Amino acid sequence: MSLQISNNTKQMPASAIRKLVPFADAAKEQGVKVYHLNVGAPDIKSPQCAIDEVVRRCASMHHLSYTNSAGLMKLRKGLVEKYYKKIGIDIEVPELLVEVAGSEAFASAMQIAADRGDEIIVIEPYYTNYQTFAFLNGITLKAVPTSIDNDFRIPDISEFEKLVTDKTKAVLISNPCNPSGKLFSKEEMLAIGDFCRRHDLFLISDEVYREFCYTEEPHFSAMNIPGCEQNVILVDSVSKRYNLCGARIGCIVSHNKDVMAAALKFAQSRLCPPVFGQYSAIGALDTPQSYFDDVREEYIRRRDCAVKMLNSIPGVRASMPYGAFYTIAELPVDDAEDFVKWMLTDFRVDSQTTMVTPAASFYKTPGVGKRQVRIAYVLEVPELEKALDILAKGLSAYCSR
């Protein structure tokens, strides 16, 4: 025998979103400016009250000890009373546990819902790390397909029914959806809830983009599906809501006591969530509504700009998103990953280039999405225009090589 890392880690898929980062880093080392439309890392200012709370706590800090594994009581109570109550989600403190961002919340939720060999139904395209955590836990994702050809419309529940086996344990959705930007209507949520109830499935609802909805109808949370109280596991995060991606604070919410007891065991194994981040999340609870209104308006401007510019590029079509801050665009190329990489290694306009994310890894069905990219419209309009102009020029140059 020789010294070898485990087969499981050898076979673990690398993050499709992050694996091209070294090429971007190399470009930057050459002095190239890279416009990042590849990661959902917005440039919007964090609420000042969030940062101020960290400073205030630091001023009187003796030492930074562990908190309860479930998070600081002040944060848990604050989320229940100041945030969820305001948006019409009625929960008690024991039904909420602070997590190390949405990432830990959905990793735990998936393991709580399903054993090795079990299956979870997702809607494709989906957030790529769902696949990573499914792989690590031996869970198979079964995909309900949606397509750019019909604007990623969510199919009839009969498409979900077709996938049910005796191994199916949960449905996992992100709403608004990363990467397609689709938004589930109340009717769609009720139908999915009914489906989960009939088949005794958990409904893991990743709502980290809840504040980014661009329709007149309010966001309808899975937590408000009548009769689904025991089925729903809510995954949430402060990352996008308050532009505090680096705080690494999220939460898991459920009325189901067994779910919360299991979540606590996971939480105890990592001792406690990041405490400076918990302070920032406590401060963020006082963010005024005007902050969200302004951010929403800003994203509508960015979305409109992005979708219009993308669709004006010959051979490109992009769908109109109604939530989150992503759109999927189909490009006139055979292999979008090769194009994205080429933009980083070979193409510059005035020492600038643009980075987007190849979309194939958001799909379970082989081959689908190979010509697509995900565009995060996370830059201010003037910057976004520059970035997309470079993308258009790059595409033209790439296709006429």
Added chain:
Amino acid sequence: MSLQISNNTKQMPASAIRKLVPFADAAKEQGVKVYHLNVGAPDIKSPQCAIDEVVRRCASMHHLSYTNSAGLMKLRKGLVEKYYKKIGIDIEVPELLVEVAGSEAFASAMQIAADRGDEIIVIEPYYTNYQTFAFLNGITLKAVPTSIDNDFRIPDISEFEKLVTDKTKAVLISNPCNPSGKLFSKEEMLAIGDFCRRHDLFLISDEVYREFCYTEEPHFSAMNIPGCEQNVILVDSVSKRYNLCGARIGCIVSHNKDVMAAALKFAQSRLCPPVFGQYSAIGALDTPQSYFDDVREEYIRRRDCAVKMLNSIPGVRASMPYGAFYTIAELPVDDAEDFVKWMLTDFRVDSQTTMVTPAASFYKTPGVGKRQVRIAYVLEVPELEKALDILAKGLSAYCSR
């Protein structure tokens, strides 16, 4: 079928250290003061430079974005150049990756070393969360026993040899050891390194208590075992070193490129380590040596106080630790967990009580350690004296019920 959480999470062991916390919380709600000797959460001041750096970053903060999954370059470089170089561990930046505290580091290390069904050799008693992560990943821990009867002396390497099968993939040690407080000598480390090399095993070395050594000999890191460069995976943390337990910043270090590539894949799946915490860790790099010297002296005083007082209680024996800030004590009771719980629910001296940790879960061998507790000597001597005095009185009352 009915809606059920997964069998794996049902069977997952609850944290032995944290499962009695609700009884402590209940006592506090009654107005009882609880002396916490149960968790390794020291009361020593964090270095001011660590807190100052967070405040400094906050002052100019626009928004808190993700960092590279491997951590901020300034932190990685700083750890390599300002910390590890100073203590004689010679590494390059790509050989270090920032983790969400030691917890994530050893969870990743275990999965990198071993697949489901594989085995890892540990020395018993061991840190209880090793068992949790082994359980979650289907890894079997095989224990080399050490005993309070001979002061937890590390046995001859022949005891390790007896446990080797074709499933053995790693040896996992904590040095200094939580919970026994034992310290591996250079000779012992060389013997374990030789053993790992001969059998092509990884050596996962959890050295989070490195700064807490109470012998004249310097700590000998696994990173400095000649010829073991490809085998060693170092697990480290700022939690104990700088009394920044809540920062949730640690690192994984290895010369083995496959190990680091796998660690990066895990890191990418959770996007990035907590950023405020990374700032505090950058600030902490400027902690003067006098801080460590003072802390060390303080812990020697606490240790001497704790061991002396414990051994003066009739029927109690405690071993002398040479590292970390724990000692294991054997009590004149049949079931230490029952006693610990009783202290929280029934026993008070002037509305005060003391909490320690039942030690059975630190052992793999059934029944061993059932009469033992782990005592974390993490309070100042006057407080420690009060806490242990209450423990002594409680023990006397418990035994004469």
